[in-house]
Structures are given as structure tokens and as C-alpha cells.
Amino acid sequence: MAVLDRFRLTGRAAVVTGGASGIGESFAFALAEAGSNVAVADRNGRRARHVANCLEALGVEAMSLEVDVTCQEQVRLMVAEVADRWGRVDIGVNNAGIALKAKAEEMTEADWDATIAVDLKGVFLCTQAEGRLMLDQGAGSIINTASMSGRIVNRPQLHVAYNAAKAGVVQLTRNCAAEWGSRGVRVNCISPGHTLTPMTALNMDGANGEIWKSNTPMGRLGLARDLQGGLVYLASDASSYVTGHNLTVDGGYTLW
Structure with missing residues (x-):
């Protein structure tokens, strides 16, 4: 098979959580553009339906699902509905997340629990259901x-729970990759750097944006489309011998 053909996802079935906006929406479009059918899963059902409709205009099949990834039963039903629609699930992209700022000594238990529930537990529940x-x-x-927050401590914004959760996602990914590799299931992760999305905009006043750019060797903030190539690579046969890998896409931020 020619190398470019190994990147094609024609006829495959994918599910993307947090797929209604930001990086997740960009991931959904990347998969669809590569030929995959895509289920857009998100807490915002209305927005998920809109994204799914846009994907269908690309000539693939799409569906939307309103899902809370912190609820095991909703996650189970999500995977079951995708499999019922297309007969299988070939690609699972577990992207739903939140980011709540607080100094470590000031973070409330409620905010800690909320962050870990979505950013770590939610990723585990989705990985588990898809993996089964x-x-x-x-x-x-x-x-x-x-x-990249799973490897470094962000500055100037402080994200103790977010950083801890993302570090957990990296190790969760490695663990599942080790357990399932001999049985045909690959598990990898993508670690974005500072990327312009509706969520990061909440942390980006003028000063933060300039600090982030000045600490990035490439001299700019990332765009969601900068992550699309890596996502398609990891989803496709082009990466058939890659598992347990953490692909960092940060413009060089973590080099310093």
C-alpha cells in the first residue's frame, strides 16, 4: 500500500468526545476529511448536531450524541450506539475536558473533583468502553x-488539578497500550501546547498570551488545525506499529 493510502480512513467508524467545539471539533473534521464516519459526542447536544450536519456535507456519515463522560452508563450507551449505527468502532478519540484555575492552596474540593471527573475519569471510562x-x-x-501540562507546570496560570489529570491520562494511555497491544488495540495520546480554542480563551488575557508566545520557540500559539495531522496519523494504518506514545504538539514549548 502506498504511504499516503495508509493515512486514509475511508469507511471507518470514529467517535470523538468533546467534539462540538475547539480541538474536538477540529479532530472530528480531520477524521471526516480522511474518510471516516464520525460520531460527535458532547454535553452540548445542540452544538454536536450542528457539527455532525457539517461533517455530512463532506460526504461521510455522521451522528451526534449528547453524553456526560463522567457517567459510565452514558459512555457505555455512546459506544453501543456508534457500533449499532456502523457495525463497529474503529477509532475512539477521548477529548472532552475542562480546565479550572486555582492555586494549590486555594483549590476547592469541588473544583478538584470536577476536574478529575471529566479530565481523567471520563477519559478512562471512554477508553475502557471503547477498548472492550x-x-x-x-x-x-x-x-x-x-x-503538555502533564509534563510541565503551567505559568502564569495555575492548574494543579488539570495538570495532575493530564499526567494521569498519559500514564493511563501507556498502561492500556501495554495491556492491549498484543490483542490488536493501539492506545496513544496527543499532548497539545498552548492552542487557541474557546476553552483556552478563558485563560488568555493580553499578558498571558504574550508570555505563552515568548516561551514558545516557534513564536506563536497553536491552532486546532496544527493537531489534525497527528490525530489522523495515530488513527490510521500509517501508525500501525505505534502504541503507548505521547505525541507532543507544542511548538517547542517544553524544550525549555
């Missing part, structure tokens, strides 16, 4: 959205 089905299929690719 893919193990039965004997094949599949799971990509979890981690963050």
Missing part, C-alpha cells in the same frame, strides 16, 4: 487528548 468493544473486534485505535 475493540478487543472483541481484534482491532482499533484509541487516541486520548492529554496536554
Whole structure:
């Protein structure tokens, strides 16, 4: 098979959580542009339907699902509905996340629990549900959205729970990759750097944006589209011998 053909996802079935906006929406479009059918899962059902409709205009099949990734039963039903629609789940992109700022000594238990519930527990529940089905299929690719925050401490904004959760996502990914590799299921993660999205805009006053750019060797903030190539690579046969990998896409931020 020619190398570019190994990147094609024609006829595959994918689910993207947090797929209604930001990086997740960009991931959904990347998969669709590569030929995959896509289920857009998000807490915002209305927005998920809009994104799914836009994906269908690209010539693939799409569906939307309103899902709370912190609820195991909702996650189970999400995977079951995708499998019922397309007969299988080939690609799971677990991207839903939140980021709540607080100094470590000031973070409330409620904010800690909320962050860990979505950013770590939610990723685990989705990985587990997708993995169970893919193990039965004997094949599949799971990509979890981690963050460079799993390797560094952000500045000037402080994200103790977010950083801890994303570090957990990296190790969760490695663990599942080790357990499932011999059974045909690959598990990898993508760690974005400072990327312009509606969520990061909440932390970006003028000073923060300039600090982030000045600490990035490439001299700019990332765009969601900067992550699309890596996502398609990890989802496709082009990465058939890659598992347990944490692909950092940060413009060089973590070099310093």
C-alpha cells in the first residue's frame, strides 16, 4: 500500500468526545476529511448536531450524541450506539475536558473533583468502553487528548488539578497500550501546547498570551488545525506499529 493510502480512513467508524467545539471539533473534521464516519459526542447536544450536519456535507456519515463522560452508563450507551449505527468502532478519540484555575492552596474540593471527573475519569471510562468493544473486534485505535501540562507546570496560570489529570491520562494511555497491544488495540495520546480554542480563551488575557508566545520557540500559539495531522496519523494504518506514545504538539514549548 502506498504511504499516503495508509493515512486514509475511508469507511471507518470514529467517535470523538468533546467534539462540538475547539480541538474536538477540529479532530472530528480531520477524521471526516480522511474518510471516516464520525460520531460527535458532547454535553452540548445542540452544538454536536450542528457539527455532525457539517461533517455530512463532506460526504461521510455522521451522528451526534449528547453524553456526560463522567457517567459510565452514558459512555457505555455512546459506544453501543456508534457500533449499532456502523457495525463497529474503529477509532475512539477521548477529548472532552475542562480546565479550572486555582492555586494549590486555594483549590476547592469541588473544583478538584470536577476536574478529575471529566479530565481523567471520563477519559478512562471512554477508553475502557471503547477498548472492550475493540478487543472483541481484534482491532482499533484509541487516541486520548492529554496536554503538555502533564509534563510541565503551567505559568502564569495555575492548574494543579488539570495538570495532575493530564499526567494521569498519559500514564493511563501507556498502561492500556501495554495491556492491549498484543490483542490488536493501539492506545496513544496527543499532548497539545498552548492552542487557541474557546476553552483556552478563558485563560488568555493580553499578558498571558504574550508570555505563552515568548516561551514558545516557534513564536506563536497553536491552532486546532496544527493537531489534525497527528490525530489522523495515530488513527490510521500509517501508525500501525505505534502504541503507548505521547505525541507532543507544542511548538517547542517544553524544550525549555
